[in-house]
Amino acid sequence: MSENKEHWKPLSVDKIQEIFSPIPIQWWIAGGWALDLYLDRITREHDDIDVVILRSQHLLLQRYLESDWVGYKAFKGKLLPWKKNEKLEAHFDNLWFKKNGESSWAFQVMILDSENDYWIYKRNGTIRRKLTDIDLKTSEGVPYIKPEIQLLYKGGSSVIREKDMVDLENVLPLLDDTSRDWLTKSLMIQYPNGHQWIERINAFRDSSQNRKRE
Template identity: 85%
Template sequence: MSEIKEIWQPLSVDEVQGIFSPMPIQWWIAGGWALDLYLDRITREHDDIDVVILRSQHLLLQKYLFSDWEGYKAFKGKLTPWNKNEKLETHFDNLWFKKKGKSSWAFQVMIIDCEDDYWIYKRNGTIRRKLTDFELTTSEGVSYIRPEIQLLYKGGSSWIREKDNLDLENVLPTLDDVSREWLRDSLTIQYPNGHPWIERINACIDSSHNRKLK
């Protein structure tokens, strides 16, 4: 087991698509790249690239990656090799990958749980969404997490970074009110005593309503 060293040379979205598209699994771009795909523009520099898969398909993922890529389990600041045919326990949901023979990380895979075709938010299992309402797709056929769900992951973290606040400011004005309200309500469920984004989201919703009344 080793400390996580963040030396990244992340793949591009096109490169990730080239690796993942031949696999018979469901996958989605996540993180900041998912938001930029939604906005159809690059809003900031990205230090890494995240891909989301279903837990039920993680061994199938390994089968297709094992010959060319080394996978490591990231947990509590430590990296542990992901051994061949090793079924991951439920607390492992973060995998880092690098090309065999290379020292820099290329992409990260996040594992999500689902039940009865519903995605389950790992930080509060009462927050769920139909898998059919979990994604959007670019004109090039790249699937990515819906922006309000990705913002929930960012805002629901115990540490909201400057880039997360920037992502909120870039994306929030482009969402419809249904998506804004879903994000606000989900953050309220997770943080019943308040969350720093709630006031900003409500202001955006109120502004939208006022425009419709004019």
Template identity: 60%
Template structure:
């Protein structure tokens, strides 16, 4: 990616809320911050901040942010300017944003694909949920991705990072058996030959 890939000065959750609440679209906090919102405490340092929107809303998002923000498509290790009114195909699902005139990245936008009012997990389309059932809301009114879905994104990645394992261990004790079972089932679908987190999940859940 660009030379300033790692130069981040992320917005706070409250700042994201103030910006996105003015845009007439559905959105959610994702990543490690989503898990901390679920836990209602900050468990570790967060070097960036992720938001989620639906693909059908990405042009609306751009229209509302274009005057103040520069936005780039992250694709195959490169950051490519997102041109005004450019419709994004399904292989573009990660947008980086920075304030115009600044060099530090402020937030990322992940674009979700949907079908028949369902969110579709891009790594395996067999895994899906109703859109109305993918999010929760913090006491201060911040929408965020459900923890079991966020952990699927972390565990389903090609590289599981140390912070992903930390997040897993922080969140699992707080998940219901139903959520644990959904996460285990989803990982088993994506990884039919096994996944290192499945044994960990088995130690928490009573559902076979």
């Protein structure tokens, strides 16, 4: 859907918080913005802004947004109208929203699957984590996905973009050992034959340990 890229006018994080905070659902900032919130600085330009919610709450989200926003389902390179009260099956996990009467896309909503209070990684269901352990909050109270989880989504994609590599290099020095180990183990589960990010993380760990010994 690259042809729609020029039609994006993404909202700010503050505006997303203004829209989503009154809605009685769990939500989090995701994507590159989540990593910049963790770093507490803007590291690069962001073409869009992603919000993630739980699948069990997507119809509730629609009811709160429908008076001001129109949503579309992104699927296999197409954008399909999200009809009123349409329950989204598992293969639909990406929604695009624009303001009623406007043509520019304002934000995306990604849908997370969960089970028994656990978040489930969509690319390998054996990778799970307590829903109470997937997020952090800014000093202003904006919830965002933990960096190691967001990096798993980026590194676990079939196509790793240049900006994903930049994000990894920016965040890696700030991750604690527990978060770094979790990311490594999760990538190893998804890619048992190896992955370039596993090599990069291990090289960073070895370099850090060598510096501590000097």
